[in-house]
Amino acid sequence: MAFALAHRSPSTVHCPIVHVDALPAMRGFLTQSASSLRRLSVALPPQRVSLLRRAFIFVVTLIVVAVAAPRAAAQKVELSIDASKPGAKIDRNLFGQFAEHLGHGIYDGIWVGSDSTIPNTRGIRKDVVAALKAIHVPNVRWPGGCFADGYHWRDGIGPQRVVRLNPDWGGVIEPNTFGTHEFMDFIDQIGSDAYVSVNLGSGTPHEASDWLEYMTAAQATTLEKERAANGHPAPYKVALLGLGNESWDCGGNMTAEYYLDRMKSFSHFVRNYNPAQLEKDQMLKIAVGPGGGEERWTDWTETVMKAYQQHTWSWDINGLSMHNYTVVKWPPAFKSVGFGEDEYAQILKTTLEMEDLIRKHSAIMDKYDPLKKVALVVDEWGGWYAPLPGSNPGFLVQQNSLRDAILAALNINIFARHADRVRGANIAQMINVLQAMILTDHEKMALTPTYYVYKMYVPFQDSTYLPVTFEAGSYKHGDFSLPRVDALAAKGKDGKLWVEITNVDPHQAAEVELNVTGINAKSALGQTLTAPKVDSVNTFESPDTVVPKPISASAQGGKLILQLEPKSVTVVAVEP
Numbered sequence: 001m002a003f004a005l006a007h008r009s010p011s012t013v014h015c016p017i018v019h020v021d022a023l024p025a026m027r028g029f030l031t032q033s034a035s036s037l038r039r040l041s042v043a044l045p046p047q048r049v050s051l052l053r054r055a056f057i058f059v060v061t062l063i064v065v066a067v068a069a070p071r072a073a074a075q076k077v078e079l080s081i082d083a084s085k086p087g088a089k090i091d092r093n094l095f096g097q098f099a100e101h102l103g104h105g106i107y108d109g110i111w112v113g114s115d116s117t118i119p120n121t122r123g124i125r126k127d128v129v130a131a132l133k134a135i136h137v138p139n140v141r142w143p144g145g146c147f148a149d150g151y152h153w154r155d156g157i158g159p160q161r162v163v164r165l166n167p168d169w170g171g172v173i174e175p176n177t178f179g180t181h182e183f184m185d186f187i188d189q190i191g192s193d194a195y196v197s198v199n200l201g202s203g204t205p206h207e208a209s210d211w212l213e214y215m216t217a218a219q220a221t222t223l224e225k226e227r228a229a230n231g232h233p234a235p236y237k238v239a240l241l242g243l244g245n246e247s248w249d250c251g252g253n254m255t256a257e258y259y260l261d262r263m264k265s266f267s268h269f270v271r272n273y274n275p276a277q278l279e280k281d282q283m284l285k286i287a288v289g290p291g292g293g294e295e296r297w298t299d300w301t302e303t304v305m306k307a308y309q310q311h312t313w314s315w316d317i318n319g320l321s322m323h324n325y326t327v328v329k330w331p332p333a334f335k336s337v338g339f340g341e342d343e344y345a346q347i348l349k350t351t352l353e354m355e356d357l358i359r360k361h362s363a364i365m366d367k368y369d370p371l372k373k374v375a376l377v378v379d380e381w382g383g384w385y386a387p388l389p390g391s392n393p394g395f396l397v398q399q400n401s402l403r404d405a406i407l408a409a410l411n412i413n414i415f416a417r418h419a420d421r422v423r424g425a426n427i428a429q430m431i432n433v434l435q436a437m438i439l440t441d442h443e444k445m446a447l448t449p450t451y452y453v454y455k456m457y458v459p460f461q462d463s464t465y466l467p468v469t470f471e472a473g474s475y476k477h478g479d480f481s482l483p484r485v486d487a488l489a490a491k492g493k494d495g496k497l498w499v500e501i502t503n504v505d506p507h508q509a510a511e512v513e514l515n516v517t518g519i520n521a522k523s524a525l526g527q528t529l530t531a532p533k534v535d536s537v538n539t540f541e542s543p544d545t546v547v548p549k550p551i552s553a554s555a556q557g558g559k560l561i562l563q564l565e566p567k568s569v570t571v572v573a574v575e576p
């Protein structure tokens with residue numbers, strides 16, 4: 001029975017609505033109770049019967065009042081889109097993924113080996129490939145993370161792999177059965193691009209330069225022949241190159257100045273030789289950037305960008321990485337499932353700090369790079385919660401709830417609003433780790449609420465940003481207050497007008513009137529994602545608790561009105 005309590009706030013209008021879904025259950029309960037009362041009346045003395053009758057009437061009254069309790073009326077929102085003022089391109093690389101050798105992110109998540117009973121193509125899970133193809137993953141960052149700065153590429157090629165330990169993540173055995181060729185095969189199977197992070201921490205420019213030659217050379221060098229002998233005569237494409245990872249911390253605890261010296265040398269020597277990437281589709285080099293808003297990181301951005309302003313022909317960067325997880329306090333203690341509204345409101349409030357962080361570092365970048373040649377690439381972000389009880393804490397295993405879907409939408413919208421500078425982002429991490437798209441357990445697979453957000457946002461890849469204005473007031477809970485609604489509008493590559501609206505409020509529906517300047521909007525068609533509770537999740541047993549459902553609206557009286565459920569993410573195409 002859905003006896004949901006109405007959310008009350010002085011600013012909202014309430015009207016009594018009987019919860020229709022509760023009526024059949026209520027009728028059943030009353031019929032059963034009345035017949036039990038009749039049976040008891042025969043057996044009991046008259047005073048007891050009258051007492052029982054009064055108690056029955058009291059309980060019935062209570063139920064009727066509860067069921068007819070007022071529910072918050074939908075918040076009316078006028079949302080205006082100005083299609084005559086197109087902004088920056090919303091780069092498809094904002095929807096990038098991150099796959100590190102960590103826990104079950106690679107092994108079990110992607111790689112099961114060709115002799116596995118789990119359906120696979122050359123050792124790579126077919127179910128995972130099909131799911132990822134459907135969300136059009138633009139690039140996958142690999143092999144880490146912290147793991148990348150201890151990774152030696154030769155361990156993962158050829159018939160004889162080097163078995164090592166993974167000291168960063170649980171100290172487990174790293175068999176290196178998933179190496180360069182397996183990664184490139186995986187990228188190819190899902191139709192994505194490679195974002196390879198080279199080892200700038202414990203490696204050398206020489207080692208990294210050899211790796212790039214091995215992957216990309218087309219001429220008959222020794223390394224090119226070795227690649228061909230290992231099964232791939234054609235050069236691989238490397239779209240993005242990470243010059244280290246968190247070099248201020250797990251990547252070698254460097255000062256900004258020391259990192260800069262090393263980075264320049266990697267930038268110069270680590271070359272891409274693929275003939276198809278020499279003119280167009282050139283490899284983009286991403287330098288390590290900030291990990292938050294503290295002074296040490298503003299200094300870091302200053303140091304790297306100031307040097308960039310004066311860079312010579314011999315070194316260059318195309319992007320500066322930024323890492324920012326939604327974690328109220330380290331170590332992460334918030335639960336990923338089994339939480340209530342306090343944690344919902346606090347996590348979403350915290351995630352909105354992304355916008356200020358982007359503003360802060362963009363402002364520094366603007367000083368030294370006013371033409372915005374260097375992209376800000378948020379290549380690690382997402383909700384980071386306490387490890388699930390019973391899991392290896394080094395594996396960063398967590399569930400993924402409706403809250404994460406809303407968190408993802410809010411962050412993607414922030415990136416899109418800053419699309420002139422933010423041209424890449426990689427959610428952490430793709431499978432079985434942190435805020436994942438996919439969870440696997442042997443042959444089982446579940447798609448998370450975050451996965452569905454990525455699927456719904458596909459039309460925004462390489463779309464053109466359009467300004468959108470609205471006023472929806474605030475969602476308040478305890479000490480937390482945040483905008484009730486968020487929205488994004490863009491002209492898709494398909495020429496259509498796409499609109500995303502997130503209703504953060506877990507109690508109040510939103511009635512959104514869509515107005516598009518210069519267009520007589522007649523209908524809207526798309527999908528909406530919500531669930532019974534803020535912490536609803538998809539599990540292997542119940543994989544369809546949080547899945548999108550169709551939503552549509554057609555103009556009436558010249559108005560196009562969308563009815564959005566509380567705590568929901570909605571994407572529609574608006575048709576003239």
Ligand code: AHR
Pocket residue numbers: 100144145146147245246380428429434
């Ligand atoms: O995503 C998990 C870890 O978080 C990455 O390895 C590291 O770069 C970051 O600290």
